[in-house]
Amino acid sequence: MLILTRKPGESLYLGDNIKLKILNIQGKQIKIGLDVPDDMTVYREEVYLKIKEQNRQALESSQQDLLAAATLWLEKESK
Structure with a gap:
């Protein structure tokens, strides 16, 4: 620093x-x-950290949703 x-x-x-x-x-x-x-966007640190956490959670949810969709698709294909 x-x-x-x-x-x-x-x-x-x-x-x-x-x-x-x-x-x-x-x-x-x-x-x-x-x-x-x-x-250029300027954030206070506490706002920036909250946005980063929300983005991380959204990405995690997206990956879980994609896995769930893939599982459903595979189940449908095997019938």
Whole structure:
């Protein structure tokens, strides 16, 4: 992990088109401004992790559904 020190009002760039600016520090909270391309999605970590888990569950369900369908198809073919 890269660790950088920035003061309020200072910025840093990620590549050519992502700018992070420290807006304010108050107690244990830091307010960050992000300039990102319009087509880039930004998630808070807890939302991102929830989406990943839901996608994993959906994939697992899809695989189970496919196996069930294949079993039914094989049963139908053997009759």
